[in-house]
Amino acid sequence: MKIQKRIAVLMAALCIFVTFYPPLMVKAESPVIVMIDPGHGGSNMGGQFNTLDEKNLTMVTALAMKEELEKYEGVTVYMTRYSDADVSLEQRAQAAANVKADYLISLHYNMSAEHNLYGAEVWIPSVGTEYAKGYALGNLMLDEFDTYGLFRRGVKTKVSSKGKDYYGVIRASSERGIPAVIVEHCHLDNPVDKPIYNSIENLQKFGKSDATAVAKYFGLRSDKLGVDYSGYPKQQTSVPTVAILQDMTPPERAVVTVTYNRRKEDGTLGMLIEGNDRESGIFYYSYSLDGGVSWSALYALPYGTKSVTVECKPADNIVDKRIKVRLYNGYDGMTESAPVSYT
Numbered sequence: 079m080k081i082q083k084r085i086a087v088l089m090a091a092l093c094i095f096v097t098f099y100p101p102l103m104v105k106a107e108s109p110v111i112v113m114i115d116p117g118h119g120g121s122n123m124g125g126q127f128n129t130l131d132e133k134n135l136t137m138v139t140a141l142a143m144k145e146e147l148e149k150y151e152g153v154t155v156y157m158t159r160y161s162d163a164d165v166s167l168e169q170r171a172q173a174a175a176n177v178k179a180d181y182l183i184s185l186h187y188n189m190s191a192e193h194n195l196y197g198a199e200v201w202i203p204s205v206g207t208e209y210a211k212g213y214a215l216g217n218l219m220l221d222e223f224d225t226y227g228l229f230r231r232g233v234k235t236k237v238s239s240k241g242k243d244y245y246g247v248i249r250a251s252s253e254r255g256i257p258a259v260i261v262e263h264c265h266l267d268n269p270v271d272k273p274i275y276n277s278i279e280n281l282q283k284f285g286k287s288d289a290t291a292v293a294k295y296f297g298l299r300s301d302k303l304g305v306d307y308s309g310y311p312k313q314q315t316s317v318p319t320v321a322i323l324q325d326m327t328p329p330e331r332a333v334v335t336v337t338y339n340r341r342k343e344d345g346t347l348g349m350l351i352e353g354n355d356r357e358s359g360i361f362y363y364s365y366s367l368d369g370g371v372s373w374s375a376l377y378a379l380p381y382g383t384k385s386v387t388v389e390c391k392p393a394d395n396i397v398d399k400r401i402k403v404r405l406y407n408g409y410d411g412m413t414e415s416a417p418v419s420y421t
């Protein structure tokens with residue numbers, strides 16, 4: 079075939095191609111851009127418990143999240159750091175702004191001063207569309223953690239005394255028009271959460287869960303995974319024009335009543351614990367059987383619950399036979415009850 083004829087055939091083929099396959103000529107829809115932020119790094123270790131450094135755990139989870147999220151179509155994933163480097167909160171937010179990210183997701187592991195708290199929470203921007211977006215994504219993230227049996231500490235805001243978002247990465251992202259959330263996956267220093275995070279596989283599992291929540295939020299689909307989340311329902315909330323503040327007061331009410339004194343046959347004692355917190359609800363309770371000298375671990379109250387009946391077995395050698403209870407709200411504010419004697 080002469081060269082001209084080959085060109086003519088090629089041109090004809092191209093013409094048919096252009097005529098009959100117009101969809102291929104349409105510019106693809108722009109992908110969702112997600113910036114994953116492995117919390118801390120470099121000289122900033124984050125929480126430290128036993129031999130664990132939070133900065134390393136967040137990296138394991140972030141890499142797993144990226145790998146999982148990239149199995150979906152129509153998404154581009156970046157990370158604020160790819161190595162054990164110092165990156166400021168401003169730099170993290172700016173990295174998201176530079177790639178016009180649709181979301182910045184900052185990954186963390188928690189600890190508490192008294193080592194008594196456990197469970198997962200998501201911190202979100204306090205105002206505007208960023209709040210509404212955070213509310214929807216945060217709840218999807220906690221929904222994933224529910225399947226692990228993790229205690230749900232909620233989707234929350236925290237505002238500084240200056241009236242701005244307390245957490246720097248959220249504040250710096252909002253200033254750049256980027257919604258950001260901080261995911262506190264669980265508490266490193268509590269035995270209740272330990273079996274949930276305590277292996278590389280579990281840290282990676284958290285990353286996969288985070289990716290699934292993000293995929294549901296953006297309605298992504300994946301041929302590789304055989305899932306399609308287009309139209310996946312999200313929790314809607316109105317867009318606040320003024321900041322949603324945190325609960326700054328402890329529970330209004332904490333009362334304990336003895337329902338029955340120590341039984342002769344087995345030494346058990348019954349009590350009814352009641353409380354109330356209008357703003358953020360009662361999350362945990364603990365009790366003392368010796369007038370407040372020693373305390374039980376924290377036990378969870380199912381969300382929205384205001385009372386619980388408890389059976390316990392006081393030791394025989396207790397001198398001060400008085401019960402006290404402590405109730406904790408969604409922001410860990412605590413109220414202690416008046417003591418009640420038992421026999």
Ligand SMILES: [Zn+2]
Pocket residue numbers: 117118124125132185186187
């Ligand atoms: Zn952290």
